[in-house]
Amino acid sequence: MKLRVNLYSESLFPPELRLSFARLTKALVVLIGLLLIMTAVFWGLNSSLEADKKQLMLVKQELDAEKQDLEAALAKRGPNAALVAEVELKAQQLELKQKLFGKLNQQEMLTSFGYSPLMTDLASVADTKLWLNRIQVNENRYIFEGFTSSPEGVPLWVDKLKNTTTLKGHAFASMTMSLGENQPLAFKLTSDAVTSDKELVK
Template sequence: MKQRVNLYLPEYRPQLELMSLGTVVTLFVVLLLIVIGVRIGLTLQGSVDQKRLVSLQDNINQKQSLANELTQALKDRNEDPQLLAVFAGLQDTLQDKQRLKEALEDRENLKSTSFSLMLQELAQQHQDDLWLTRISITEDSMIFDGQALQPESVPQWVSRLGGTQYFSGKQFDQARVFRQERALLFTLSTSRGNEAGGQQ
């Protein structure tokens, strides 16, 4: 029978060392330096952020203080009675001018409309034996001068005018009919204050 004798003892077997003492120390030192560096970086960043936060907070506080002052000043503001009186006077003046402008515009429109209507109705009431030589219209009066072939033509013509829209309700203050050489002249006049009804 054959037997084998192993003379290779376990203590002589090679052992695998993962890290030597020097490697462990080096790794520990490197890790320590990394931790210290990270710690310093975080501290510096925190300090910068803290300063920025403080600056923003101061800015907010200043603006809040200014807003409070302005709000208080607005609440405490008193209206100046002199300025209010001037403003009220200007408003009244502006309203008066506006009313005057509107009144003048209405008056101009009325005058333009009335004048054109009067001329139109005078043309419609034309008579062959009567004609006008002058028409004078002012703010206070209205005068018609003309000639007629027959004395009765004037009252007939005036009566026909009374049936028109413009002359309806109006009265002539004076009516003169007179002969000058061979012509029969007439003058009709009225003042605006004596006109009754109708347009002016």
Template sequence: MKRQINLYGAEFRPRRQWASLNQMALVWGGCVAVVFCMGAFYGWQQQGVGRELAQVRAALEVKRGEAQRLDAELTRHQANAVLQQQLASKQEELTAKQELMQQLGSLALQKSQGYAGLMADLSRIRDKQLSLQRIEIADGRINLSGFANHSQDVPAWVKRFQQTPSLAGKQFSELTLKRDKEGRLAFQLSGIEREKP
């Protein structure tokens, strides 16, 4: 009987060496090449950003120069303080005179025209949302009645009394709102004081 004996065991076989000098040199060379490529790429990007930054700085300098020019023009165009004060006093004087003329005109209109002034004022504040059907003047009081489209139209119309000389500052003692047989909204303002001419 024959037996085989293997005298060349696994421990005698050549082993693959990791991290040999050649392999380490290749890895380090690859790393240096990657670092160099990355440095070149970032350097190229930095140059582009630097160019853009230079352009932005140049544009900013142009805008600053224009802003300084406009500021200088603004200081040249500022009004004289004395003239501004004179203008303000003249405007106040003009406003006071206009108010006086308006008051004198309204008094003259009331005294000279009597009922005509009231009628003119009512026509001046007419409203499409309501129609005035009756005007009654008795015992120094004015009673107005008519029809409105909506209930809020009457108070809005009464607020406009302040725009008229004959009704400004007047108050009424009673407001009546009701629907008539035809479904129309009827209103009546009673007891408005009337200035005596």
């Protein structure tokens, strides 16, 4: 009489994966939807900034014309304390408008060229094994935080990012990974623009 004894314990079997293809597909669809919504929001912000710029440009042109008229009148009449004070006031107002115009230009550049192309590039390299939950853009510095079901998939995704239009010429200065309880593997990437040889010599 033969007896069969099972020497294997259930604890020796690999744990069941909580992530499935269907869940990852749903997460990818949600991510793409969020990217489209964020793109629409940034497009709206950009349109608002463009309108503010046009209005500010008109005010700046009016102040510039008034300043020139006052300077011409001052040159004809000679020194006048009230007229000189008015010219100085117009000059100060014009300087403030120019500073504000510069800030609006900078903000518009960040909105137009920082996020919209970035969202397009991220959608083009989307991976079902990886999803982002936070994106930070600070001038030429990019920070990506998210989760992955495949640790080796993150370096492959980074290689794809380096070939996109937005992140071309950038290097990822640091990458950290952490595994929380009952959570997929979390990662954080920090990107900095690569400094050219000429800039290093300076």
